[in-house]
Amino acid sequence: MSEETSIRKIEHIEVVLQEDIICPGLCNDIYSQIRVIHKAFPLLSLEDINLSIKFLGKTLDAPLIITGITGGHPESLKINEKLAALAEKHGIAIGVGSQRAMLEKNDVEIVETFRIVRRKAPSVPLIGNIGINTLQDLSIRDVEYIVEAIDADALAIHLNPGQELIQPEGDTRFTKKALNKLVEVIDTLSVPIIIKEVGNGISMEVASLFYGLGVRYFDVAGACGTNWILVEGVRAARKGYRDKALLAKKLANWGIPTPISVIETRWAAPNSVIIASGGVWDGYKAAINIVLGADLCGIALPILKLLVRKGFNEADTFLANYINELAAIAYLLGASNIDSLKKSPFILSSNLYKYFEQRGIDLNKYMLIKHQNMITGEN
Ligand SMILES: Cc1cc2nc3c(=O)[nH]c(=O)nc-3n(C[C@H](O)[C@H](O)[C@H](O)COP(=O)(O)O)c2cc1C
Numbered sequence: 446m447s448e449e450t451s452i453r454k455i456e457h458i459e460v461v462l463q464e465d466i467i468c469p470g471l472c473n474d475i476y477s478q479i480r481v482i483h484k485a486f487p488l489l490s491l492e493d494i495n496l497s498i499k500f501l502g503k504t505l506d507a508p509l510i511i512t513g514i515t516g517g518h519p520e521s522l523k524i525n526e527k528l529a530a531l532a533e534k535h536g537i538a539i540g541v542g543s544q545r546a547m548l549e550k551n552d553v554e555i556v557e558t559f560r561i562v563r564r565k566a567p568s569v570p571l572i573g574n575i576g577i578n579t580l581q582d583l584s585i586r587d588v589e590y591i592v593e594a595i596d597a598d599a600l601a602i603h604l605n606p607g608q609e610l611i612q613p614e615g616d617t618r619f620t621k622k623a624l625n626k627l628v629e630v631i632d633t634l635s636v637p638i639i640i641k642e643v644g645n646g647i648s649m650e651v652a653s654l655f656y657g658l659g660v661r662y663f664d665v666a667g668a669c670g671t672n673w674i675l676v677e678g679v680r681a682a683r684k685g686y687r688d689k690a691l692l693a694k695k696l697a698n699w700g701i702p703t704p705i706s707v708i709e710t711r712w713a714a715p716n717s718v719i720i721a722s723g724g725v726w727d728g729y730k731a732a733i734n735i736v737l738g739a740d741l742c743g744i745a746l747p748i749l750k751l752l753v754r755k756g757f758n759e760a761d762t763f764l765a766n767y768i769n770e771l772a773a774i775a776y777l778l779g780a781s782n783i784d785s786l787k788k789s790p791f792i793l794s795s796n797l798y799k800y801f802e803q804r805g806i807d808l809n810k811y812m813l814i815k816h817q818n819m820i821t822g823e824n
Contacts, residue, residue: 450546451518472669478794484779494772501570501598506536507768508741513574516559517546529565540572544591563596573597578616581623601639611677611693642666646701652713661717668700670724671746711738728770736789738815
């Protein structure tokens with residue numbers, strides 16, 4: 446079983462590097478349906494822009510996270526080591542991939558593939574990771590162990606029913622039992638919980654459910670980037686599960702696009718820290734998601750790809766450009782910092798406007814919520 450988890454993690458990396466597993470149509474024009482307002486007189490110069498924010502009690506140089514990717518296989522060690530070095534260099538947060546393998550096999554080598562991250566990124570927020578379906582089988586001591594073993598500042602609990610549905614060995618138990626265990630964990634764990642999707646987005650109903658349980662951190666991981674239904678579809682096809690592979694193709698556009706998910710989540714969970722991820726692959730998209738109501742942005746696949754295919758320096762340059770782009774957009778919007786960027790107005794296409802009307806989200810009220818939320822006990 447533990448061997449299986451570990452091998453699956455490597456298969457995931459192979460598939461995302463080899464195959465086209467990006468949402469095909471859903472998000473092509475979503476960003477063109479969101480306008481922000483150019484400021485012909487920004488009342489500042491580019492050097493005045495300060496992108497730093499407080500997150501999990503630490504200061505980030507830019508509002509960014511390298512979200513959970515890997516761990517648990519000997520090959521993950523090198524990847525995590527380099528990802529951590531990138532996070533430390535740029536002063537941004539970092540997450541590890543699911544720590545399930547650590548619990549299944551108490552093997553020093555496996556644990557080391559996760560622990561390396563704190564060693565190489567001593568000063569930035571580090572986020573642990575486990576699935577909510579796995580969580581229900583764990584003791585509180587297990588949960589404390591995965592946090593303490595890597596010296597994490599928070600624990601991301603991922604929701605991935607789409608992925609589990611298609612995964613040949615998938616675990617679809619997203620039930621009340623898992624919620625009950627989550628409540629117990631929220632009550633006892635010394636670090637905050639982040640509720641995180643993996644690429645299909647969080648709706649206002651789901652955000653509201655977890656907000657009601659006391660969760661104050663969300664990573665929307667919306668549909669616009671890495672598509673885990675397609676990733677598992679490729680694995681299913683390779684292993685001969687034709688029905689699952691076919692279903693994955695039919696569901697290729699399933700999910701909530703990231704910018705929409707940001708608004709839905711902020712609406713339902715007003716006083717929370719919201720991470721926009723899922724195809725937020727350049728500084729422009731990052732800026733737009735922050736204007737829409739996110740506090741910070743997450744990236745996974747592009748950094749992994751650059752690191753594995755082209756090496757550390759290319760991944761490093763990508764991050765530097767990303768951060769410069771974000772600063773450039775903040776400059777053009779006359780926002781000297783992230784709080785001010787969050788206050789910037791936005792205009793939606795009539796299609797998107799109607800979408801929110803049908804969802805019962807009053808955009809005038811939404812603007813007030815977004816502007817008041819400056820933020821959440823972090824500052
Ligand atoms: C190879 C790979 C492995 C991943 N493994 C995990 C994981 O174990 N746990 C998790 O919560 N998310 C995992 N993710 C999802 C990412 O954290 C992120 O939510 C998702 O890929 C969307 O971001 P992106 O579009 O920038 O890739 C993984 C992503 C990649 C690319």
